[in-house]
Amino acid sequence: MKKIKVVVTGGAGFIGSAVVPRLQKGGYEVHVIDNLSFGSRSFIDVEDNCFHLMDIRDKDLISKTLTEINPDILVHLAAIHFIPYCNQHPFEASEINIRGTENLLAAAKNCSNLKKVFFASTAAVYPISDLAVSESHTLLPLDIYGLTKLTGEWLCEKFNAETGKDTIVCRFFNAFGPNETNPHLIPEIENQLREGKRVLSLGNLTPKRDFIHTHDMAEAVWALLQLENIGVETFNLGRSIEYSVTEVVEAFSKILEEEVKIDVDPTRVRKVERMHLLADVSKLKKFTGWEPKHTLEEGIKDLINNWK
Incomplete structure (x- = not known):
């Protein structure tokens, strides 16, 4: 039986280092795209031919690589997500978090085997609230990071409308665990x-x-990837x-x-x-x-x- 092939961007990073082994445990063939600006090759155990050292801002290389791999699933974790850094470097944050996402989704349209896209968004898309926020809560980012991720969500909705491919937007709350890079x-x-x-x-x-542990996050990502024919859906991921x-x-x-x-x-x-x-x-x-x-x-x- 042919293995399900998945590409994980940012797979050598903090959350990626928990998600990649969970996908491998599930029997997936996992390819990682990472420029190692924050992550480490030592965080993950993948064969060299499944590790692709590149920047998601490189549109041509991303397009070529995704087309060659032709994955069944794309899990997009790569981003600059330390809020003070994003506020200090707004153009870099926008280039990576928005333009990089745009490059990936454009390339994904040319992958004939692709069935599903998973996009890591953030709780930073929500405004200040004294109560627990649900996915239907008003969206109003307070910083550059939240704004870039909200734009990424819009790009995902557009991708789903144009392709009909299942698209999962997952708003991560405060992750903690091993291999933290910020x-x-x-x-x-x-x-x-x-x-x-x-x-x-x-x-x-x-x-x-x-605060939610990255191993619990990885289990949630795995569970969400098992959903079929859901169109485009948004989920919070925290511990409540x-x-x-x-x-x-x-x-x-x-x-x-x-x-x-x-x-x-x-x-x-x-x-x-x-x-x-x-x-x-x-x-x-x-x-x-x-x-x-x-x-x-x-x-x-x-x-x-x-x-x-």
Whole structure:
């Protein structure tokens, strides 16, 4: 029986390094496209002929490569997604997150075997809200990153309208786990603790976020890819539990069995900040039966065990 062939852009990155082995476990032939600007070849176990070192901004090379591979499924994870970096480099973020997505979808139209596209969007497309947000919530990005991803969603809807191919838009909430490549909250805490610090230099302490482990995310991606004949659908991907920065630090402290204090660094404080960002994932569960399995505490314990 012929293996299902899937291309994962950004497959050597943070979330990609969890998604790729899950697809391999499911029996897929996985090809990875990555320029290694943030990811690492060592994060994934794929044959050299299935690893394609290239930039999604290179329209001609992307078109040639996708046509040659002719995948059944395209999973598009590649992006610049660290919000402060996107705000500081808006044109680069737009080139990669919008133009790169446009290049991939244009190339995908020429893949005769293609049946499905999966696009990694973000919770940053939502406005400030004190309640859990569902997929039908008003969309109003607060930053360049959210704006580029919302544009990507529109490109996906256009792709579906033009091709009729199943198109899944998945809005990721706050991911955590191994192989993090950006200085988000949990890796920043982890790095400072690994350096021996027990008084952490952090910014805003009270905002709450919906943290979901990358292994749970990979299971959700797998479950969504099993859906058939769904047209274009959008799903939130979070855990529906939110934690403040202080609560995350307390979890590290408890697992380390050491007192960990916080020193607020004014240079790290964001002037515009959401107090809450919580996912309503009832639609994802209804469509797939997926349930998250990794708690925040379990994920932090794994991180600590790995560096200890």
